[in-house]
Amino acid sequence: MNTVITIGREFGSGGHEIGLKLADALHIPFYDKLLVSMVAEEGEFAQEFLDEMDEKVDIHIAPFLATRSSYSVYQQPMSDRIFFRQAEIIRGLADEGPCVIVGRCADYVLAERKNVLRVFLYGELEDRILRKSKMNELADMEKDSLRKHVQNTDKKRARYYRHYTGLKWGDKENYDLCINTSKTGVDGAVETIKGFINAREAYLAPASES
């Protein structure tokens, strides 16, 4: 298999877990927040700042909070520099072989490549809130606050996606497969994506379809 799978996802739809299980089942690397660390390792940006900026657009961050080198921040917003560096890393990873990449507009960055399958995961809002309420770090949050947190996170992701792609986040036209994970759960979504990858490979193989 030579397929790179990108996964966009609504907050709470299980994207991280689904991507991780898929990569595990296919024995290929998984990249999610790890991409942030890969940028950090280059030393231009502090890890804490990158964590704070992950999948966000913000041109109002005071540069002194962010930078180790300092000059060019006045020429290009910080979030743009992070995005473009991350995009280069994504292209490099896709060159290396099959993998699963979650978020970070990877579908857009790799859209022109023939071996890329772009997946988007979504779900009913109530299911996504319930899912997040079971997570350790959010277990103490009140239901109303959690609902707002889920909705705001989606808004930030949509803004980030719009900013860097000019396209509408979650619009099926930008993806090859969209799954409502409220209908499948995590394991069912993994199975559905695996089936889709197999279907794709059979379709590409010579004489697979009359």
Next chain:
Amino acid sequence: MNTVITIGREFGSGGHEIGLKLADALHIPFYDKLLVSMVAEEGEFAQEFLDEMDEKVDIHIAPFLATRSSYSVYQQPMSDRIFFRQAEIIRGLADEGPCVIVGRCADYVLAERKNVLRVFLYGELEDRILRKSKMNELADMEKDSLRKHVQNTDKKRARYYRHYTGLKWGDKENYDLCINTSKTGVDGAVETIKGFINAREAYLAPASES
């Protein structure tokens, strides 16, 4: 299996063939234009008129072209009467057991039912034009005319869907699974949907997921 599968589809994405093969593989009934004949059999509307009106909204049709009974056309547009009668038939078919229903806003008509999976099929415009160019009845059409025909048919479907549901045709929020058939072909889409149905049933089964 007790699942009813509704399929919305862009023109030329293979929806008819995919629905037919899926129904065949699952040994369940398939309803597409057959629904039109089921309305016709009741004798209120002429078959030719129903064919002409299929998945269209048009309140400007001269009533004398259309009706066998004549009075109530002045109270309710003809296309609405056909739609609502068709929706009743769709609900009745879903009551009877598992089946595949293509088009006619069946996803919306059955949206509240737990055993319904709503699929939307789409594809790259060029692939869809190519697909249609191979069909007997359109084989003589010039490429530019065919392109317009494909685009106009999609526009009509979108208008029809918007009129009767108030929702955006093809918006993933209205479906549970959206597949770009340019990536899978007909057989691959059938396999992907079958995998999704299995995933759904495993998810619903007790103790299927921790």
